Amino acid sequence: MTTDKPELQSATDLPTIIQGGMGIGASHWKLANATSRNGALGIVSAVALDNILVRRLQLGDEDGDVRRALAHFPWPEMAKRVEDKYFIEGGKEKDAPFAVLPLVKADMSRTSAELLIIATFVEVFLAKEGHNGAVGINFLYKIPLYIIPSILGAMLANVDAVIVGAGVPLSIPGTLDGLAEWKPVDRSLSVDEAAASVVYKQYFDPSIFCYEDERPKLKRPFFLAIISSEIIAKTMMRRANGEVDGFIVEKYVAGGHNAPPRKERGAAPDAKPYYGEKDDPDITRIQNVGKPFWIAGGYASPEKLLEAQEEGAQGIQVGTMFAMCDDSGFLPEIRQELLDKYDAGTLVVTTDFDASPTGYPFKAIVLDTIDTISSKEVYEKRSRICDLGYLREFYPISDTEIGYRCSSEPVKNFVRKGGEESRSFGKQCLCNGLLATVGLGQVQKTGVEPPMITAGDDFSFLDRIKRDETGHYTAKDAINYLLGR
């Protein structure tokens, strides 16, 4: 049972602890629900929710959670279309592949948009179910096409905060303002090699999905931008198309993607970049911007929380500690091996500057008993395929049309579309790899996709948090530890 609770008035009313958004599916609704009901801000990841929804339905939706959420979707016919199309009673055959969805384009089909709206509604609805804690959703700005319809789905489920990283999310506040009033919104797309004078845009009109009398009143969620420097904080304040309510200041030890190093690089022409002191954000300058902020990246301890607060932060955002808890979306066997490796002193987290098609550095871990795509042999054995396409980049076909390519797709396709061959070297399919890590790996002709593990550099919380006799802990234990309860 939930009790009525007054709506939050400002971002300063948001909790001290934010459970970081972790895609794909690592911070799913179950984790966000568990963290929100224990006083943190639970964040669901928005990445790949359309495929996640379809795959859960095709696995038979064992506990009925997805279908329960679908039954609450405000436009029942739309929800029914999705359920009828994808739900398989008892689940698909183990060796059968999941449905392959058409790749989304800037000029999105109505079916793709509906699926995104519904899938995001389901995730946020379930994260909010049964308690009155706040829930947010995390987007990567580098995955532009999916964001606007997904935000509408999240707002239909009354999401409290929208958090966006991996880029400079200048257009998000305006999107939130527009959708809250059911107005058409758009977003410019960054198209490689396009003439500066040509602007490519994605347009979205929320009003086409229902009749006027079927439009619920929508709350404008708080908008927090993930930044790694004071320069981006200032840029957001000056150039964003609406109100920025706060910031997550993420340091480079954080899990997932990181901002590229700003200044450090060895002397040799092919030397890899590396992080140094200059990549540490200037917290005082960020505080001077005058918005509430949370610090992320190696802050998973009560002492670091205090330190952040002494520096003027409202609190901290924590990822790895929640990814490793029993409520996370990581497959249990993957979590177990990570715990075992940490306890044995053999866990190594690498910053891979080549793996991600986004071009951003990406943290990766290789396991001993489970094949992951980050291991050289597995990578070399896998046939390249781009059947999910979230990280595709855009290239110009004409002044009004764009093409799509991913540097981890088959090299000859990438090159045929004008991609530079050298940019495909070492590129890994994060889309398929990360879905496999949460138990939703596609069955390809060559076998099930291998997982890909990401986490932050700092696992030292495992030495201090109270774990049970099997070495495990829950999201509630993590929050109690951070708050010194």
Ligand SMILES: Cc1cc2nc3c(=O)[nH]c(=O)nc-3n(C[C@H](O)[C@H](O)[C@H](O)COP(=O)(O)O)c2cc1C
């Ligand atoms: C498994 C994993 C996946 C992540 N995925 C995302 C993501 O999709 N979007 C994002 O903004 N941050 C992502 N992060 C970063 C977290 O939200 C958080 O900021 C970071 O992990 C904090 O550092 P910590 O892991 O040292 O606590 C991810 C982190 C992990 C561990």
